[in-house]
Amino acid sequence: MNENTPLLGDADATGTTTASDDAAHRDRAIVNPATGAVIRTVADNTAAEVDEAVRAAKAAFESGPWPRMPRSERARHLLRFADAIEAHTETLFQLETRNNGRPITETRAQLSRVPEWFRYNAGLLATQRDAVLPGDGPYLTYQRRSPLGVCGIITPFNHPLLILARSLSAALATGNTVVVKPSEMTPLTTLALVDILREAGLPEGVVSVVTGGREVGERLTGHPDIAKITLTGGTEAGRAAAVATAARFARVTAELGGKTPIVVFDDIDPVVAAEGAAFAAFVAAGQSCVAGSRFLVQRGIYDAFVEALSARASAIRIGDPVRPETQLGPLISGVQRDKVLRLISTGIEEGVRVAAGGGIPDLPAELGSGYYVQPTVLADATMSMTVAREEIFGPVAVVVPFDGEDDAVAMANDNRFGLGAGVWTRDIARGHRVADRITAGMVWVNDHHRLEPSLPWGGVKESGTGRDAGQESFDDFTWVKTVVVRTAADDVDWYGHAEPGRLN
Structure with missing residues (x-):
């Protein structure tokens, strides 16, 4: 079965030929996770094709107009890109929903913000100032910033276009050229976006896309002409990228796994907290690195919170993500669905109580081949349980009771990850205090998963290194580059002076 969803153009991953016309390509079926139907096929690029894309990007950097444009002109290009993306938003909403299964209402809310990243970085570019540095003596010292060169951006399946825009807009604004490798499961909106940018005036070779699996990512990450890798994915992928880039001292920014703690204090209405918790846990079917996956709830409201969260989870409308009434779509694949179900079973074996969900929902026949899991609440967990320690990446909320503030902070920090965290309290001093004590790159108080182009995004510990956005x-x-200019009228003659000056 093939849904035959077109992109905006017919170019393949490297923008040269249609994949199915080239016998050297291996084609990969791109599947709609809501139905199991094939949307279209996309090439698995070869190592030689990755090299070709990098060569084109290097040529565009070394001799093309993009890095040499006046900053104001490059900023105008980014603003045109933002307008062009905005003009194609409906196409992009529909395509991404069918490709990764996220409900159309969520996808629309997220992708409608993609142009903001291009406008924000255009603004940074237009207002960029080079620093003049203080120093002693007759010297003017200043700094100049230069683009790195060819940058690789590796994006995940869960938020393919937004995460790409976050890095791509900054890379382009600063004058770099880029090779993008989207997830092998969700390349369609990335390919469409590059078509949009080219139509809006992006010069040849500035952005290329290579598609395929692990081998393509490894070839790109290890390529000697890649100056920086930005990667969003699993911790092991990030570790491999860090090793590969370290060999040539290339830069790496990696947003990796998470096991986000949400601390709920007993001074807040448990129903209000549960409504916020439901969004944190179940948005994008829990397939987000900052998904609220372990809820640490003070004992005074623990039972009421579990009851309210379970009621909310049970009321979530599961269905075809293209329908506007759907609130929760499928997981990305059968492999991921089976992993989530195994972890739920492990939790049951270790003693959790299934307060809501826990299995596969009963859905219409046309969705029977989709990869759905019910919104699930696992109550009465302890921090030693697998489900409280490992990233599940599915619609599963694990609830653990705590006693006091110190207890909550210790439990929140008792994990190898440190990407995001949440605090729910009506005590504003406590909110600030606890946010300061939690080891995480991002902390939300009385909300979750809010972002802006100006907010640096990233984690600590095994959640990664560096920051995206901002x-x-x-x-x-x-x-x-630091430039030191001597402004004195006399000549420099170190050896001709009877009393040498200061040597720095």
Whole structure:
């Protein structure tokens, strides 16, 4: 079965030929996870094709117009890109929903913000100032920032377009050229986006896309002409990328796994907290690195919270993600669905109580081949249980009771990950205090998963290194040159002076 969803154009991953017309390509079926139907096929690029894409990007960097444009002109290009993306938003909403199974209402809310990242980085570029540094003596010292060169961006299946835009907009604004490798499961909106950028005036070779699985990612990450890798994915993938880039001292920004703690204190209405918890746990079917996956709830409201969260989970409408009434779609694949179900079974064996969900929902026949799991609440867990320690990446909320503030902070930090965290309390001093004590790259108080182009995104510990978005990401796509200019009228003659000056 093939849904025959077209992209905006017929170019393949490297923008040269249609994949099915080239016998050297191995084609990969791209599946709609809601139905199991094939949407279309996309090439698995070869190592030689990855090399070709990098060569084109290197040529565009070394001799093309993009890095040499006046900053104001490059900023205008980014603004045009934002307008062009906005003009194609409906196509992108529909395509991404069919490709990764996220409900159309969520996809629309997320992708409608993609142009913001291009506009934000255009603004940073247009207002960029080079630092003048203080120093003694007759010297003017200043810094200049230059683009790194060819950058590789490796994106995941869960938020393919938004995560790409976060890095791509900064890389382009600073004058780099880029080779993108999307998840082998969700390449369609990435390919469509590059078509949009080319139609809006992106010069040849500035952005290429290579598609395929692990081998393609390894070839790109290990390529000697790649100056920086930005990767969003699993911790082991990030570790491998760090090793590969370290061999040539290339830069790496890696947003990796998470096991986000949500701390709920007993000074808040448990129903209010449960409504926020439901969003944290079940948005994107729990397939987010910052998904609220372990809820640490103070004993005074523990039972009421579990009851309210279970009621909310049981009421979530599961179905075809293209329908506007659907609130929860499928997982990305049968492999991921089976992994989630195994972890739920492990939790039951270790003693959790299934307060809601726990299995595969009963759905219409046309969705019977989709990869669905019920929104699940596992109550009465302890921090030693597998489900409280390992990333599940599915619609599963694990609830653990705690006693006091110190207990909550210790439990929140008792994990190898440190990407995101949440705190729910009506005591504003406590909110600040606990947020400061939790070891995580991002902490939300009385909300979850809120982001802006100006907010640096990333984690600590095994959740990664570096930051996406914000001024930090913009700057990290450049290298700094310090220029020291002697302004004194006399000549420099170190050896001709009877009393040598200071040597720095």
